Amino acid sequence: MLLPRGLKKRQRTSAWICLLLVASAWATNFSICLDEVRSGKWGTIGGTDNSGRPVSNISQATALTYDLCLRACGSGPERFNWNIFSQQFTAWLLPSLALASQLPFGARTRLDNLVSVLLTVGSPTLASYSLALTVLNGHWLAERFSHLSYPNVRNAVKILSSLQQSPLEVHTEESLLASLVVLHANDNFWVDLEEWLNGSSLSAVASILWCLLAYLFTVVDFFTGGAVTYSTLNSNGQAVGSVFLWMLPVVVAWLQISPKCDHTRVKQAINRANQIAFVATPDGEPTLASNISTKRAISLRKGGGDVHSDEHLEAVYAAFREASQKSESHQPVNGSAWERGDRNIRVRPANRQGSLPQVIAYIEPVVKPWAFDLFDRPRGSRWGPGVLSRLVLASVLALGLTWGTIGAAIVGSYFVPTQGIGCRAGSYLVYGIVSTVVWMMLVASSILAHMSSFTGTSNERYVYSKSTRTAAIASIILRRTGKLFSALNAIWVFSACLFQFSSFFDRCLCNSSVFSLGKHAYNAIDLLPEDLGDLLLSKFVGCSILFMGFVNILINPELPD
Structure with a gap:
């Protein structure tokens, strides 16, 4: 029988209302359930105190064994309470979502940005490791070039550090790199490219301030939260605030180096700089590189293929090293007399001019003093000096931040009565383990x-x-596989937070810590003040502070003159 469209709609609405009423009717109320047990309705066996010890008088029971909890209270959750859900969501999860929205995702496509979001949220270990390694690489790069003294070496260090996250290509053929390093005509290239890559951004500053402000109330709640009652205990979001606390130092630090991650900005900066790049010519008068070919000394890789970033870095370093050595020996490019510099200009422009063969020869290796050998990479190595130590240090920092914050959520949920691993602590434990596995x-x-x-x-x-x-x-x-696990882990932790706020975890299975207590599991319902104790985990916030301090100490290393 065909029914009018309006009648069908009303029937569907009525069906949903009936479904909600049935769900509410079957929802568990642990306070009423405990009163029924104390009255003897469910027998005299199964009542315990809040430590799981059986009581001789069922009327004195404050907790129920898992078996009795299922029989007397059912397997369903407590009734959904919108007031509790909205309060906990806005206080604990919403600031974390605000932080995630401020991450400087600057990939080429929206799909790549989505993958970045899932990788970051799904594996905080990977996110903090990538950040720590980026900072350590920048610091190492500055130290590697620190003994060189040649014009533009300071800007070269800043540029190479900024392009760590980009598919960098360096072309040495056709005197492209030699001209870029040696010729005075390319001074504007280095100055402008560094400025366009690392110029101050008011939007980044505003984003950092917004992140700190958005998370301020959460941190204050974290330190000064008052006593937690049983009605809100199992929906309390302090553990959620801790499990996402890693995001604060990661987001703030990435915003400080955001131009390095924005593909559009990096591409535009390099293209603009390459328009004013000069190359040497046989007659000694430099010309724009665009007049010779479409290749440039520094560019971004297009399409697929291997990226030999170590080789590119070594090529730039070797060119500056040879030019620095020859200038310190007062050898001009064109072989004429050396023009002495002064305090402001140590290498005169006249000493940095020459023909194509002279410019190429100026960065050709010569017999180096023993001091330069200390900074060279061992012959045959493809990993670069100091890689292992930086990997280890970045790993330690990443694991410390991850398990210092997620571990706090696990510990906090573990010691919430009933003490043990239930749905909440188990969810955070799975999140931390998968995060670490994805990183590995x-x-x-x-x-x-x-x-x-x-x-x-x-x-x-x-x-x-x-x-x-x-x-x-x-x-x-x-x-x-790692990307897939990371995406699933991000969905997992977000779902776990919603389940906690909506009282979905507030059921016999989760409240009894069955996963760790097994057959000795029990559900503590009538809690005393000493059972709640101090659920704040402020000492674990120190992990975030230490990580942020490390980043800010090394993020601006001392650069060569």
């Missing part, structure tokens, strides 16, 4: 990807061995 998988993937680039060449084509092919395949599998 993606770090291993990057190492294997680098190993797969150890190839030879034949007729100007890469030749892959069996080991490099295996490393490449394993890298792809680990990377894709």
